[in-house]
Amino acid sequence: MFETENKNTLSTYKLGLEYALEQDRNDELKSYRNQFHIPKDAGGNELIYMTGNSLGLQPKATKSYINQELEDWANLGVEGHLEAKNPWLPYHEFLTESMAKVVGAKPIEVIVMNTLTANLHFMMVSFYQPTKTRYKILIESDAFPSDKYAVESQLRHHGIDDKEGLILWKPRKGEELLNYEDLEAILETHGDEIALIMIGGVNYYTGQFFDLKRITKLGHQYGCKVGFDCAHGAGNVALNLHDSGADFAVWCTYKYLNSGPGSLAGCFVHERHAYNKNLNRFTGWWSHNKQTRFNMRDEFDQLPGAEGWQLSNPPILSMAAIKASLDMFNEVGIEKLIEKSKKLTVYFEFLLNQLGENVISIITPKNPKERGCQLSIQVKNANKTLHNKLTEAGVISDWREPDVIRCAPTPLYNSFEDVYGLVEKLKAILNE
Incomplete structure (x- = not known):
């Protein structure tokens, strides 16, 4: 077990998929994931998307918000500056x-x-x-x-x-x-x-x-x-x-x-x-x-x-x-998002630590107050080939030279299952 203090709430993390699924079931923000388009592979399976620190996913509502302005432009022309549903001026x-x-x-x-x-x-x-x-x-x-x-x-x-x-x-x-x-x-x-x-x-x-x-x-x-x-x-x-x-x-x-x-x-x-x-x-x-x-x-x-x-x-x-x-x-409120973010990221850190310090080094601060949801991971003796293999395994992460993989479990659309799946795929690649 791994224990950490998050906003005075003691959170205990455990290994295994069932624990991750349980955390997702108990997550009060879980419904927001369904409000985003999650990228999929050629077979229609959702990818594990961990690059909200580079480009956030598209909310499903975005299209209707933009379409409203396109319709008002089409129907009102210049009058849309004052007469659009959401006036442009x-x-x-x-x-x-x-x-x-x-x-x-x-x-x-x-x-x-x-x-x-x-x-x-x-x-x-x-x-x-x-x-x-x-x-x-x-x-x-x-x-x-x-x-x-x-x-x-x-x-x-x-x-x-x-x-x-x-x-x-x-x-x-x-x-x-x-x-x-x-x-x-x-x-x-x-x-x-x-x-x-x-x-x-x-x-x-x-x-x-x-x-x-x-x-x-x-x-x-x-x-x-x-x-x-x-x-x-x-x-x-x-x-x-x-x-x-x-x-x-x-x-x-x-x-x-x-x-x-x-x-x-x-x-x-x-x-x-x-x-x-x-x-x-x-x-x-x-x-x-x-x-x-x-x-x-x-x-x-x-x-x-x-x-x-x-x-x-x-x-x-x-x-x-x-x-x-x-x-x-x-x-949702930024406070609730940050609360979930800390839980996700500490859980991520906990799972990575199971791989061993002789394999993985996390250069992001350990104190949750000194970081956001991103963890920057160095894997000993690895190069961009490791990142490429992660991508092929269905994980969208972020490579930064010379030797860092950046992953950001974003609270609006990432899940504990995402975090679990990412680490399992990383473990499998390292054990090849």
């Missing part, structure tokens, strides 16, 4: 409250717009304001590549050498996870040179969930602006963005938020910046006062809050897909 407002709940923010602090890296750039226009003495950007050394490319390009845009201006928070030799004491040491040495700290809220590779509030407090103590890329956190962990005090955060919606490939992204700007019209930013007509937007010839009048960072009228079909998912999140 204020459509983004239909998403705000639900999205704010998911990320732990106030509605004034949240907007759905653009795509992830575009939003990161727009945030850096406002919150990366280098001076001759304070111009460096601090990121984690193994940040998602797009984040690294984006901050390097911002440095170059301001005429700063992208190697000299970038400070990397690195793990200690022989370790995979980052240590807060090392971050403190960096800031003690370079704090007065750092203009911006920009960290991935949950690291894409290790699955480490950072203490956003701790990092923000530390950064602000040294006069740095602080932002987070929450692509692997939104819909997965309790981000509590407002309470974190972060200046900004960005995230995508196609992973845990199940809104479809390349869908629109989310953006958070803390309410203390909501009415600051002196913040440098790029603007467009969608960040202009809604009441006078269509007067066309008025001088720019900044909207307050995160809405004031919009540029263009948004793609409604993408927002419809986001609404389909967020309505489900709103129905």
Whole structure:
């Protein structure tokens, strides 16, 4: 048996398929799996889908949400902006409250717009304001590549050498996870040179969930602006963005938020910046006062809050897909999802541990409070061939160079039986 503490509830995990099936029978969220399209093999058998951390599955309701907008477009044309069942003009407002709940923010602090890296750039226009003495950007050394490319390009845009201006928070030799004491040491040495700290809220590779509030407090103590890329956190962990005090955060919606490939992204700007019209930013007509937007010839009048960072009228079909998912999140509640997520992931960890430490290494933090549902697995002496064999066995997982298989048992549609089946298939491949 394996015991762990989850939200003060002692959960005991056991081996065997019957235990997994029993957990699924007792799962109050089990019906939600049936509300998703589960990919199948050529024989019509459901695959074990463990890549919600890369692309979430499609809710069955998504098609009807999009079809509603297609019908209104067909029947109403331009009048759909005001006369559609869900009028297009204020459509983004239909998403705000639900999205704010998911990320732990106030509605004034949240907007759905653009795509992830575009939003990161727009945030850096406002919150990366280098001076001759304070111009460096601090990121984690193994940040998602797009984040690294984006901050390097911002440095170059301001005429700063992208190697000299970038400070990397690195793990200690022989370790995979980052240590807060090392971050403190960096800031003690370079704090007065750092203009911006920009960290991935949950690291894409290790699955480490950072203490956003701790990092923000530390950064602000040294006069740095602080932002987070929450692509692997939104819909997965309790981000509590407002309470974190972060200046900004960005995230995508196609992973845990199940809104479809390349869908629109989310953006958070803390309410203390909501009415600051002196913040440098790029603007467009969608960040202009809604009441006078269509007067066309008025001088720019900044909207307050995160809405004031919009540029263009948004793609409604993408927002419809986001609404389909967020309505489900709103129905379930992020707290219940996180509770099930922890149970699934600890059960997954328990089964992997049965394979032996000399075979499997989990580089994701052991403490459930320091991770989401993703476990990053290293298998000794393995290469991508192992991942390919898992795929052939009906497991959709995720390979990341040089030697990690990422699996994310996602609480809305993954089951304990999925987790059991994955580990059984992995065990069979290792025993070949």
